[in-house]
Amino acid sequence: MENRVEVLRKYIDEIILNMTDVEEKRCAYMHLYGVSQFCALIALKREENSELAIMAGMLHDIYSYATMDSNNHAHKGATMAKEILAKLNLTSDDESKLICDAIYTHSDKNLIHSNFNEVLKDADVLQHCLYNTMLEIKPHEKERYEKLKREFGIL
Template identity: 50%
Template sequence: MNRLEEIRKLINNILIEGNTSEEKSGVFAHLYGVSNTCSLIALKRGLNVELCAIIGMLHDISTYKTHYTPDHGTLGAIEAEKILEEIKLFNKEEIEIICSAISKHSNKNSVDNEYDEVLKDADVLQHYLYNTSFEVSEKEKNRLSKILSELGIVSSI
């Protein structure tokens, strides 16, 4: 059984049921974009690519399920933990890694463990890549500059 594909199926069902047709393309683009970017960064840093991809798929689950964004990292970690325990494909340590990254991903100014940092960097990079002509927030500029440099990309953001 491919755990990433199982998570994708679950997420797809949640997104299809809970979002209007106008929202769906942006929601899918963001979650799959962050998931793929997490995979890229995990490869670069020598981390577990599967776990990082799953972290990316689940990171905004609370927002897209409830349409409530305040404290969505903490709420998302709670929701992700419920999902992961219910499907019984992950051990306790893996669930802790996934939920930690989700709970901390909104605090882009802090530095946390290596998996937490993958998600923060992937989220920022995906926001930027969605449309590079959009203004990069002050909150994300420093982190974006560092991840682009790590990937060998010269940019003047």
């Protein structure tokens, strides 16, 4: 049985490798794979599907990096992720819907969605906040970050 995460990772790597801006390429690797790892951690803790969460993390900002356009990236990214998952034939329709719905809502940090969607939002916040702990946390992520620190016993 093929490892779906690795198949997707190879596809994502090709998109990132074709980026011309070296700094954006570095950011893409760090952010997409950082979020996917935090998705695994949070999904395991909350008893959500960690494999699908990892895939959502890898795909959540792929539209921004593939097109260098972050305008409405969550909604456009959900569409792009659905196309990628269909092209690679990695997921069932239900799994694709779960992943793409999480991507679609991941920018709505002030709203609460399904437990699976919250995994991706929280992983995105953790990657932003833990990238460099000396940087100021963005106001729209502060409350969510504090809640995550409590959940993981970080005082």
